Amino acid sequence: MESVEENDIVCLDESFFINDNYQLTRFTFGSQVLELYCLQSASTDFDLTGQMVWPGAELLNDYLSKNSDILQGCSVIELGSGVGVTGILCSRFCREVVMTDHNDEVLKILTRNIVLDDSSKNTICSAEKLEWGNSEQLNDILQRHPDGFDLVLGADICFQQANVPLLFRTVKQLLHVGLKKKCRFILAYVSRAKVMDDMVVGEASRHGLRITEVAGTRAEIRNLGGVIYEMTCA
Ligand SMILES: C[S@@+](CC[C@H](N)C(=O)[O-])C[C@H]1O[C@@H](n2cnc3c(N)ncnc32)[C@H](O)[C@@H]1O
Structure with missing residues (x-):
């Protein structure tokens, strides 16, 4: 007997389920x-987390705005940029900022926000598709940034266990290419589960990275514990 699911045809376009009622928001x-532009609350779809600004971005942006010397004249790549609040802040200080994400819907709003922010005309900003662990996409980016x-x-x-090893694989590749420049990975980590706290530290060392907590960055943001980690090739 055929199951109902096997023959079920759903005559609805995927876009029907996407909330793109973005609000222009000041930070x-x-x-x-x-x-x-961003949403004010998360969509129910895990894959669309990038449509809003997360506590980790607040933590990282506060840190970077207080320590903008870190960014002066640098070239930066951001992973999982979402609407671009961190990358766009960086563009005020950096020479070049490549903002990346894997979700096409998120890349649309990211691109819109990059175009909207015209305050950093001397900085080259771009939005690029990059799924963690996808070497082909990473190599495309690195061809343009050898x-x-x-x-x-x-x-x-x-925040998603299955993706953490893939994230660190991409980070390791990026740190190796930038070895001569003493490239570092700055991660604003927000703790939601002990298993993830341990996984981040464990995956960093499994990928041969030295991980240090940046002194004075432990903070509470929206009732969650956050911290900034810095990682380099060990
Ligand atoms: C919780 S949001 C954080 C967005 C932004 N960094 C912030 O703090 O506001 C996670 C982001 O990572 C992206 N992301 C999740 N899994 C990914 C993957 N496997 N590869 C690339 N990007 C991913 C999502 O699309 C989303 O933009």
Whole structure:
């Protein structure tokens, strides 16, 4: 007997389920004011987390705005950029910022926000598709940036166990290409489960990375514990 699911045809377009009712929203980090489009609350789809700004981005942006010397004149690649709140802040100080994400819907709003923010005309900003662990996509990006980057950034990107090893594989590749520049990975980590806390530290060392907690960055953001880690090739 055929099951109902096997023959079930759903005559609805995928876009029907996507909330793209973005609001122009103002964010202040130190002396930097940013305006960008985002949702005010998360979609029910795990894959669309990037449509809003997460606590990790607030933590990272506060840190970077207070320590903007880290960014001066640098080339940066951001992983899991979402709407681009971190990458766009970086564009105020950096020479070049490549913002990446794997979700096409998120890449649309990211691109829109990059175009909207015209405050950093001298900085080259781009949005690129990059799924963690996808070497083909990473190689495409690295072909255009053969010397790699000075910094790899990530805000609130460790929340799904299966993706963490793939994330670290991509980070390791980026750090190796940028070895001569002493490339580092700065991760704003927000703790939601002990298993993930351990996994992040474990995967970093399994991939041969030295991980250090940046002193003074432990903070509570929206009732969650956050911290900034810095990682380099060991
Ligand atoms: C929780 S959101 C954080 C967004 C932004 N960094 C922030 O803090 O506001 C996680 C982001 O990572 C992206 N992401 C999740 N899994 C990914 C994967 N396997 N490869 C690339 N990007 C991924 C999502 O699309 C989303 O933009």
